[in-house]
Amino acid sequence: MDGIVEESAVGYAKNAWYMAAWSSEVGKTLFARRLLDIPVVFFREEDGTLVALEDRCPHRFAPLHRGRLINGVVECAYHGLRFDTAGTCVHNPAGDTIPPQARVRAFPVCEKHHIAWIWMGKADLADPALIPDFSCIPDEPGECANIGNYLHVRANYLLEIDNLMDLSHVNYLHHGTLGNDSMRGHKVKVHEEGGAIHADLWMPGTTAPIYSPLYGQHCDQWTNMIWMAPSCMRLDYGVVSPGEPAIQQPEDVAVHILTPETGRTTHYFYGTCGVFGTEQRELAEMIRAAQTAAFVNEDNPMIEAVDENMGGADLWSLRPAILSSDVASVRVRRAIEKMIRREREATSDEVVGAEAVVA
Numbered sequence: 001m002d003g004i005v006e007e008s009a010v011g012y013a014k015n016a017w018y019m020a021a022w023s024s025e026v027g028k029t030l031f032a033r034r035l036l037d038i039p040v041v042f043f044r045e046e047d048g049t050l051v052a053l054e055d056r057c058p059h060r061f062a063p064l065h066r067g068r069l070i071n072g073v074v075e076c077a078y079h080g081l082r083f084d085t086a087g088t089c090v091h092n093p094a095g096d097t098i099p100p101q102a103r104v105r106a107f108p109v110c111e112k113h114h115i116a117w118i119w120m121g122k123a124d125l126a127d128p129a130l131i132p133d134f135s136c137i138p139d140e141p142g143e144c145a146n147i148g149n150y151l152h153v154r155a156n157y158l159l160e161i162d163n164l165m166d167l168s169h170v171n172y173l174h175h176g177t178l179g180n181d182s183m184r185g186h187k188v189k190v191h192e193e194g195g196a197i198h199a200d201l202w203m204p205g206t207t208a209p210i211y212s213p214l215y216g217q218h219c220d221q222w223t224n225m226i227w228m229a230p231s232c233m234r235l236d237y238g239v240v241s242p243g244e245p246a247i248q249q250p251e252d253v254a255v256h257i258l259t260p261e262t263g264r265t266t267h268y269f270y271g272t273c274g275v276f277g278t279e280q281r282e283l284a285e286m287i288r289a290a291q292t293a294a295f296v297n298e299d300n301p302m303i304e305a306v307d308e309n310m311g312g313a314d315l316w317s318l319r320p321a322i323l324s325s326d327v328a329s330v331r332v333r334r335a336i337e338k339m340i341r342r343e344r345e346a347t348s349d350e351v352v353g354a355e356a357v358v359a
């Protein structure tokens, strides 16, 4: 574990697709959400096309979401400037010419897997092929689907990633709910594939936890977490009778997607895959309730307390004790730090290049 303490990487990787919202959250009215410290307002055009604009009027910086939508144009509630879907000012009620500063930033957005994705870095790099793979979410997930869940967390998003990539916490923090004594002490196997980081935990000869249909019985079980840049995770889990083949069931796949709101707060989107029709309502509600209870009652109070104890400091600056179970979370942090460093280097190269041209 040498070399873990690296240069602090405060900030965000910007050239990446972040989850802005579940598609179902955004309609034909103005919807505001702060992402990566930037206020953004979303809405849909008449044909359903998603639009994301900076939620800050360039005149006196009023939040545009307090205004109104008129035929696909946003009117600022303060003095009436209007902006189209590209962020161009198309109406100045004062009647004079429109100053060049009167424009707002429009962000590339894309919808896939029932998720609205946003790109907050350089717009010309926004390639939809880079959207993290959540094809595990069915196109038709059913009337009682357990996706579309959301929690607001008062903690830095990297602390949430640490939590999800180190599932050894399940057997302590979730003791008696998702975990139990028999699940302790198994070693996580970490590997990287196509830029994704996998943390696989195989727990043979253990006791099935409460959420399992085999609850209390002897079993083999697994929890395999996969991280995809910048802050998306998928959990494949399962419980089988000892020696049975460990076949992954599609409904036993959970999504955990995080997007920084600010440096100290995070949007947490979660759910499970599989198809849940009305006949699976009870099962879907049971899974949703178990997940939400674990996050609200067990994970979040701890993660928020950790954030408070750290007081906004970068993890490495506090020189943390590192355990072998930290391997996956440290790898993910390194990967994110690398993305941030590369973006900074590219930006400084551009500045140097521009200066050379001017000279």
Ligand code: FES
Pocket (backbone or CB within 6 Å): 057, 058, 059, 060, 061, 062, 076, 077, 078, 079, 080, 081
């Ligand atoms: S602040 Fe928006 S028009 Fe004045």
Ligand SMILES: [Fe+2]
Pocket (backbone or CB within 6 Å): 163, 169, 170, 173, 174, 294, 299
């Ligand atoms: Fe947890």
